[in-house]
Amino acid sequence: MIPIAGTAVLTAAQMRAAEEKAIAAGTGVDTLMQRAGAGVADAVRRLAGVNEVLVLCGPGNNGGDGYVAAARLHAAGPSVRVAASAEPRTPAAIAARALWTGAVEPLATAAPAPVVVDALFGTGLSRALDTDVSTALNRFVSHANLAIAVDLPSGIATDDGALLGDLPAFHVTLALGAAKPAHLLQPSAVHCGAVRLLPIGVTTDSDVRVLSRPDLPAPAIDAHKFTRGMVAVIRGRMAGAAQLAAQAAMHAGAGYVEILGATIPGAPHALVRRRCDDSALADPRIGAVLIGPGLGRDDAARALLDQALATDRPLVIDGDALHLVTPERLHGRPAETILTPHAGEFAALFAASDTDKLTAARAAATRANATIVFKGPDTVIAAADGRAVLSPAASSWLSTAGSGDVLAGAIAAMLAGGGTPLDAAAAGVWLHGEAARRLGPAFIADDLAEALTGARA
Numbered sequence: 001m002i003p004i005a006g007t008a009v010l011t012a013a014q015m016r017a018a019e020e021k022a023i024a025a026g027t028g029v030d031t032l033m034q035r036a037g038a039g040v041a042d043a044v045r046r047l048a049g050v051n052e053v054l055v056l057c058g059p060g061n062n063g064g065d066g067y068v069a070a071a072r073l074h075a076a077g078p079s080v081r082v083a084a085s086a087e088p089r090t091p092a093a094i095a096a097r098a099l100w101t102g103a104v105e106p107l108a109t110a111a112p113a114p115v116v117v118d119a120l121f122g123t124g125l126s127r128a129l130d131t132d133v134s135t136a137l138n139r140f141v142s143h144a145n146l147a148i149a150v151d152l153p154s155g156i157a158t159d160d161g162a163l164l165g166d167l168p169a170f171h172v173t174l175a176l177g178a179a180k181p182a183h184l185l186q187p188s189a190v191h192c193g194a195v196r197l198l199p200i201g202v203t204t205d206s207d208v209r210v211l212s213r214p215d216l217p218a219p220a221i222d223a224h225k226f227t228r229g230m231v232a233v234i235r236g237r238m239a240g241a242a243q244l245a246a247q248a249a250m251h252a253g254a255g256y257v258e259i260l261g262a263t264i265p266g267a268p269h270a271l272v273r274r275r276c277d278d279s280a281l282a283d284p285r286i287g288a289v290l291i292g293p294g295l296g297r298d299d300a301a302r303a304l305l306d307q308a309l310a311t312d313r314p315l316v317i318d319g320d321a322l323h324l325v326t327p328e329r330l331h332g333r334p335a336e337t338i339l340t341p342h343a344g345e346f347a348a349l350f351a352a353s354d355t356d357k358l359t360a361a362r363a364a365a366t367r368a369n370a371t372i373v374f375k376g377p378d379t380v381i382a383a384a385d386g387r388a389v390l391s392p393a394a395s396s397w398l399s400t401a402g403s404g405d406v407l408a409g410a411i412a413a414m415l416a417g418g419g420t421p422l423d424a425a426a427a428g429v430w431l432h433g434e435a436a437r438r439l440g441p442a443f444i445a446d447d448l449a450e451a452l453t454g455a456r457a
């Protein structure tokens with residue numbers, strides 16, 4: 001049972017392909033199911049202690065995992081009961097069912113237990129849950145002190161995170177072999193609770209991974225302020241937003257941060273002020289230009305955006321600027337571009353899409369030839385080459401004014417510090433979430449910017 005941070009994220013089809021590769025290489029599906037069931041039993045035993053466990057088994061291989069786990073739990077000591085929604089249908093699940101020598105109770109009438117293990121449906125869910133199944137599932141979970149889902153909570157669509165039924169929320173989800181998009185995307189992620197990975201010896205390759213703590217070493221012994229990263233923040237109509245982003249860049253570790261345009265009283269002495277003109281933007285020492293926080297959407301804002309797009313420096317585009325730019329204008333840029341839209345800005349920039357957030361972000365990144373940070377409770381970071389990083393939900397207290405400005409500043413600092421735009425964006429998202437976690441409830445964006453220093457520690 002290991003954390004999912006940094007691990008590969010596989011769709012249902014990719015997981016099946018990985019399983020088939022393992023089978024072709026000589027590891028049978030029964031062996032994989034034994035590994036999965038043993039891992040589940042071990043995790044449940046550790047989490048459940050001496051409490052009675054009720055294992056719910058479905059007709060497919062997810063149910064097969066449940067029977068294996070129940071048999072192993074029984075052998076290890078805890079009191080275990082099994083309830084099933086249907087007879088097992090796959091050969092592996094039928095073989096696993098034979099391992100369980102106790103009674104199999106009907107789902108509708110089984111009594112609840114303090115610990116419930118949901119092995120009804122996993123990656124093979126193909127349609128909405130029947131009402132009697134979802135009613136029973138809700139009844140068991142509401143009576144349990146601990147609800148554990150095997151692979152996925154039953155009723156969740158593996159690839160897009162949609163809810164195919166009225167689902168309860170689980171405390172723990174044990175992802176088998178690899179994390180799936182539904183463990184990270186909303187609305188499903190919130191139903192998974194804490195997600196832990198149970199490796200089952202299947203090789204899992206993917207262009208998509210889970211966000212993890214970035215490697216952010218202290219500056220080299222011979223570092224100076226410009227080698228640590230220089231960030232230029234373009235000030236627009238609302239100076240406070242640009243200043244907040246600039247302060248975030250400083251606290252995230254940039255060595256030199258300048259604001260292009262006037263500062264406002266109270267700006268840190270370390271924040272350098274410069275006129276915003278072409279020569280300032282052509283400074284070869286600049287590692288990242290940031291435009292958007294508090295920019296406005298008037299003609300003056302458009303003129304500033306034109307200047308920013310013309311620079312050959314790496315560029316972060318946030319906030320108002322996302323309403324003024326088009327994906328096509330970014331294509332010919334001579335340097336990297338990172339866009340940081342929330343859902344509204346994403347829709348304005350790329351038009352509404354009915355695909356899931358991961359697919360939409362990847363398509364947008366390719367279309368704009370840029371790295372996209374599609375923000376929200378399930379932030380998706382996508383690069384133009386198809387790679388993507390999924391962020392587990394960060395603090396909901398990040399829903400505060402200026403939070404996005406701080407994130408943009410943190411990402412600009414990471415971009416200026418070197419590394420690929422995907423890694424820089426991921427590092428910024430991680431720092432932002434970690435700063436929020438450290439602050440606890442009801443912080444303001446100014447606190448968040450300062451807390452980036454501690455988050456780096």
Ligand SMILES: NC(=O)C1=CN([C@@H]2O[C@H](COP(=O)(O)OP(=O)(O)OC[C@H]3O[C@@H](n4cnc5c(N)ncnc54)[C@H](OP(=O)(O)O)[C@@H]3O)[C@@H](O)[C@H]2O)[C@@H](O)CC1
Nearest residue numbers: 019032033060061062121122123124125126127128129151
């Ligand atoms: N990948 C790996 O490496 C390994 C995977 N393993 C495990 O296998 C799981 C995937 O197994 P799986 O493919 O058998 O699918 P699963 O989720 O058990 O359900 C399919 C069954 O449910 C049925 N059904 C579907 N929706 C329904 C609904 N709404 N209401 C009612 N019925 C519904 C569906 O019927 P059908 O759609 O065919 O009519 C079919 O009979 C995976 O999550 C993991 O736990 C490990 O054992 C080993 C290694």
Ligand SMILES: [K+]
Nearest residue numbers: 118121150152
């Ligand atoms: K399940």
